[in-house]
Amino acid sequence: MKKKTLVLGASENPSRYSNIAINRLASHKQPVVAIGLREGSVAGVSIQKEKVPFEDVDTVTLYLGPPRQEEYYDYIVSLRPKRVIFNPGTENPEFYRLLQRENIEVEVACTLVLLSTNQY
Template sequence: MKKTVVIGATDNPTRFAYKAVQKLLQYGHEVVPVGIKHTAIGNLPILHLKDNPKVDKVDTVTLYVGPQNQPAWYDYIMSLKPKRIIFNPGTENLELERMAEDQNIKTLHACTLVMLAVGNY
């Protein structure tokens, strides 16, 4: 299945990033949660951005970080060389979209949870 990096991952079960990690796993995807806390989602550790975790062969980056906080993530996201970036509702950012498109990375304004539910992830 596709490898997805969840940017803005959290151990808070009320947050959409948490729900996305759970649903991606449920649908059989390989998930790499990356956030700003050294915690975990179940047995899956959340990697900390400051550790600059290396992840190879990334298909998708799905964003759960607001545009005001995204600049700190730009270099990391681009270093992953994903095939696509999903801008979940509230994460839309024209600057990051342009950076991605300049690197031939597809961008989508979509909801990861809805995409999974309707089968077009």
């Protein structure tokens, strides 16, 4: 099943987990959109700098630490994703509660592991 994913905290740096995630999502034929600090491209996916009002986002996968997430709270909720994945290092109980009040699933997991074990 195709799950449009927003990678938040995307980077063109191939050693960054966000970059690896974009590549793996693309190789699994999942539709991907991305937002990062700088514009660029990974695996044919354009990285945007602005909070683009993407439609039909199923999953947001976070690669931003808690202090950097706060400016995206309202934006993520406005996208109405089914779930938000908090990758290692992005855990944020305050944000979990906000998302759960909006009936958005919180998953504390690693996108790369979920993909490699067919649990995505």
